[in-house]
Amino acid sequence: MTCVQCYQLSEQALVLSIDGLITQEVRQKIFALAQTAYNTNDFFDIVPANSSITFYLNDFTRADYWLEQLITLWEKSEPEVFTPKTHLIDTFYGGEYGPDLNEVSELTGLSQKQAIELHASVDYQVGFLGFLPGFGYLESLPEQLKLPRKSTPRAHVPALSVAIAESLTAIYPSSSPGGWHLIGRCEQPLFNPHTDSPSLLAPGDVVRFIPKEHR
Amino acid sequence: MLKVIKPGVFSSIQDLGRHGHRHLGVSQAGVLDPIALKAGNALLGNIETAACIEITVGLSEFEFTQPCNFAITGGNLNAKLNSKALYPGWRYHAKAGDIIKFASHPEFLRAYLCVEHGFDVLKVMNSRSTDCQAKFGGFEGNALQKGDVIPFSESLVPCSELAIKPTDYTNVVRVLKGPHCDILPEDYLAQLLSKTWTVSDLSNRMGARLEHPTLLPHQKSIDSQGVHPGVIQLPPTGTPIVLLNDCQTTGGYPIIASVIQADLRHFSQLAPTKTCRFELVDFDVANTALKKQEQEITRFKIAIQQLENKK
16 A cells, blocks of 8 residues: 655645555556646646656645645546657667676676576666656666666766666666666667757656667 | 856856756756846846856956946956956946956855846757756856857947845855655754754755764665755765755755755855855745745846836
8 A cells, every 4th residue: 555645845846755565556647647737737847756756836835735736636646647658779788888798697697698688578667867867767677687786886887878776777868977787788869958859768658678789 | 249268167157947857857957046147137137037157266257249238246256347346236338358357255156247138048958057967058068168259149238337236145044844854863953953064165066065073974765756956965974965956856865954945045155165054944934035035036127127217
């Protein structure tokens, strides 16, 4: 069972926070509610996360109204209202593109081929974005691939690296420092601020990695 | 155009920030002191969101290559137009070839240079603010560099000199209680409020890190949730971080308090080694302070219009 509360974090920010097991159904409800709230035009930003949604009010005098209303909307929220978009991401695993694949294979006891197959066998969902523009936290990595972050982060992770850490996988939209295990690279641009839809991934989207042969 | 002769320690193009894209991981950016920008724009008859240059520390120098009505607001960084001293809260006229210099000041950290019509850089994701982390917006996605030439429309009619009383800065900042005080040791909020904190030299536009001989360490983490400028995170090391405009959009450190929106601007002037204290207030106080600030800006605009009409 989940327990939901709504509180005011600051003048314009309201948080709906969900305690308890976050099932796939709860997750869909989060994205569905975010969408419903977006359509009211009362919020200038809505940030869904794993077990919460933060709503940024246009008019802070509406806080009390929305503190109640969001709970009501949550209770009425239907998971099926949300239809995710699916992205197929061609990925070059291992070798120069995935310098940590070897280590991942050693640490997990899987062969490199098994690790690749396992990583590409799952439909991941974008739980939320953060860290860098367009950086989506993708859930959930198969149990056998779960590893702690690298003990020493890399100073420079190349853009479009496909990486894993803990129960998550992600693609680095741009080069940056990073502590995740790099297992591959893709070619599809993830973030371009100069286009109408700057980020390929949005909260709730589904991602599937398609292994490609190195050229 | 405005030619950058010396960018100084850190200067960047900013407006009121980038909104509507947090769910994509895009930071707010924008000026650290929105009241200073609004006052500067009001002095020049600009729209509120016109872009300015935010100057950090100073030691910077710019050349007007065309006639320009401009205003400086924010902290007093001992600016001069050629050899004439300039003061925050005033608007002035510069001729083509005039040089504006910002020295520095022990008590102030940031000044704002506004020009009539605003700096004319392209909007990226609906804002002219520079996102210095992600490298887009502003002038070519970066802090200003020597030799950059920033476009703006020239002023056809020189303005009269006119001032707005500058809004004071303080280091006593009002905060709201954070949502995660109950998972932190019981007296941590009280300790946050009773200590005088020193701003660390690791502070920047992403956040002000605060230091004290006795910190507030813990071992709690929370599920990542949306965060924004003003949120005070408490990482396990126990050094509070006041998130500022370039902060990330989500965070997993407990939130011990939030700076009220009306007071966050004071961090624009709190340089490393400066101290600050926090005072707990409720939402009524926070909302009233915000309304009062908005009314002040409205009053500025009306007063300026009346003065212009008298001429």
